[in-house]
Amino acid sequence: MSSPDLTELERQAVLDVVQTRHLSMGPKIKEFEVAVSGFVGSKYGIGVNSGTSGLHLCLLAAGIQPGDLVLTTSFSFISSSNVILYCGAIPIFVDVDPRTGNIDPVQLEQAAADISAGGEQARKWLPRKGAENAGELKAILSVDVFGQPADHDEINRIAKKYNLIHIEDSCEALGSTYKNKKAGTVADFGVFAFYPNKQVTTGEGGMIVTDNEEAAVYMTSLRNLGRSVGDTWLSHTHLGYNYRLNEMSAALGVAQMSRIEQLLASRAQVAKWYFERMSDIPSLSLPHITDTTSFMSWFVFVVHLNNLTERERLAEALSLVNIPVRPYFIPIHIQPYFVKLFGYIAEDFPNTLSLGQRGLALPFSGVMTEEQVDYVAQQIKQSL
Ligand SMILES: Cc1ncc(COP(=O)(O)O)c(C=O)c1O
The missing domain is CATH 3.40.640.10 (Type I PLP-dependent aspartate aminotransferase-like (Major domain))
Incomplete structure (x- = not known):
């Protein structure tokens, strides 16, 4: 990842x-x-x-x-x-x-x-x-x-x-x-x-x-x-x-x-490659950067599908071609001990639940190459 x-x-x-x-x-x-x-x-x-x-x-x-x-x-x-x-x-x-x-x-x-x-x-x-x-x-x-x-x-x-x-x-x-x-x-x-x-x-x-x-x-x-x-x-x-x-x-x-600017710049470059290659996939939402974010330091690259079924299908297809992906995040209120302690149900926080069901983190780091990003993007396009 x-x-x-x-x-x-x-x-x-x-x-x-x-x-x-x-x-x-x-x-x-x-x-x-x-x-x-x-x-x-x-x-x-x-x-x-x-x-x-x-x-x-x-x-x-x-x-x-x-x-x-x-x-x-x-x-x-x-x-x-x-x-x-x-x-x-x-x-x-x-x-x-x-x-x-x-x-x-x-x-x-x-x-x-x-x-x-x-x-x-x-x-x-x-x-x-x-x-x-x-x-x-x-x-x-x-x-x-x-x-x-x-x-x-x-x-x-x-x-x-x-x-x-x-x-x-x-x-x-x-x-x-x-x-x-x-x-x-x-x-x-x-x-x-x-x-x-x-x-x-x-x-x-x-x-x-x-x-x-x-x-x-x-x-x-x-x-x-x-x-x-x-x-x-x-x-x-x-x-x-x-x-x-x-x-x-x-x-x-x-x-x-001592080289933080370089570390942030390479991550920004990888994010940019992902954006360039995937902005034309209709069933995929790319990360949304709001106006108040004057500089984005990229930690993970999380895309969203339309629903849970589409997310699971894509995750499965990518794992078959050795691309590691993760649901991101699984909401805290549905973690087993939170349910046990506080009696939450999944629907208590609908936006949180929806993001939790649709979000998929793609492989991401500052050392990814353009070819690797290309490969991930191509496989995503093919699967969808
Ligand atoms: C949002 C958030 N809070 C807290 C932590 C906890 O950091 P650590 O794993 O160093 O304990 C993390 C780390 O992954 C995080 O992503």
């Missing part, structure tokens, strides 16, 4: 670390934090061992407590909702814009207004079960789906109006811009992820970005088992986690960040 874009520079960077004695908590993590926060223009970068752990720490820094409600989207990678559950809080799903898959600000505002009003009005947004001890509405966790920023001016306006903290899951969006502002920097907190299919990889890893100094200090402590400045190795001010990013990964990240 994807392949990391690595050169001798990255290999040497990792080797250099292995030749020192600092495999963790050395100088590379700081360098990587400066590289990422400098690139996006935020005051603080906090390196962690995954995007998931980064999101978890943001929720803790936002003060999310058991029973709290967090508005978010079911059309996402599972982590963005899991971290809400890690805090004992309750994800409240809002349906998405069918063109982009990003949270729909109109419905988001309605949800915030109804939940803040309480009573019957609030109840219609709560799940059928699992919300008996529902507490206060505290935050919005938005997701920049497939690398495209959500409508953050609107989300921030709603957050301000209802006194909510806004956490941006920008795990898929490093380098994208929303109205010329870098993804990850438009909310109170942003998080990037560096799994090997991402624009920049560290093998495993993540980075929180924020301008909030107090929260940055707190999250830096939490990622290191709650040790605060001045604590010794065996004293722990807070209940923390081992969410540290190791030095080999950080060094790989520094090397990747």
